[in-house]
Amino acid sequence: MYFQIGDFLSPVLIGGMTAAAVAAAVSPDSSMLTAMLTGMLLGVAAQIVGALLLMPLFGAFEVMVPAMLTGMGAGILTGMLAASGVVGSAGIIAAGVLIGAGVFGFVWCRNRALRGRVL
């Protein structure tokens, strides 16, 4: 149960961290391309910091793989959202958290499909 909670929390936290950084760094005046690139870089930074902090608690690949998917995905998507000016900081952070939860769901489903004896 402990590790299952960790599997959910890790991408959600990294998604939230990424989106918070994006909300602070990207303004609605930014061009979409700049916002996406800034978001991606912030996402990479958040995933490295997040993975380093969470790996000793929850595992290795089980943290790293979702962290990478979340950091890049949340960075790009929340960057676009921030540049569009449609929602405020809270909305951007909520989007980051949702992307993290989505990554958790995706990886969980893929893991169910791939694990087990293959030969």
Next chain:
Amino acid sequence: MNPSVTRNKWDRLARFYRWANHAAEKRWEPWKRALFSRMGSGSILFLAIGIGEEVRLFPEQKRVTAIDISPGMLEQAQERALEYNGDILLKEMDAENLAFPPETLDQVFTSCTFCSVPEPVQGLKELYRVLKPGGELHMFEHTKSDHFPFREILWVMNPVAQRVGPSVTRDTVANVQKAGFRVDEVHNIYLDIVKTISAHKPDGDFDGSG
């Protein structure tokens, strides 16, 4: 790669290895225990014992020779080896250059080893050389993924991962076959990245050049 480069890298990592890998070891414990339960009564080599974290998962009363390239790791493994209810002989040795005569071992076990051996096929050919015909190879390893987007993620991670520790894009199942082994079983534990591999050295000659 010069063995001293590998030795120094793992000596440096030995200081915080336990802290960094504690959760991963806990997670993977049931699968490792199941793999090590295949230890028989013959001569057993455990490759890259590290700090000896897995010793407590070994079945009791086995005779195991456990090697590692890093004296720093072996120093930490010493205490756990002494606590083991059986015999563990620790030796400093390079997996690519084993100091065992040909065809002397019955079983070889590895745990997250062939992500770090600089020339994995060379290392596996050494295992092939020292195993008796019919001898078994049991591995717990992480490998590349064949599936999008995990394949791409590991590929992006690999340059950094290799600098600080292991490679994350090794095709270990294919490397085992290239070294001449017959693969009997592959069991995915996390996605198609973390897995156990069981193989054996077939009877009869094989030059290992495949």
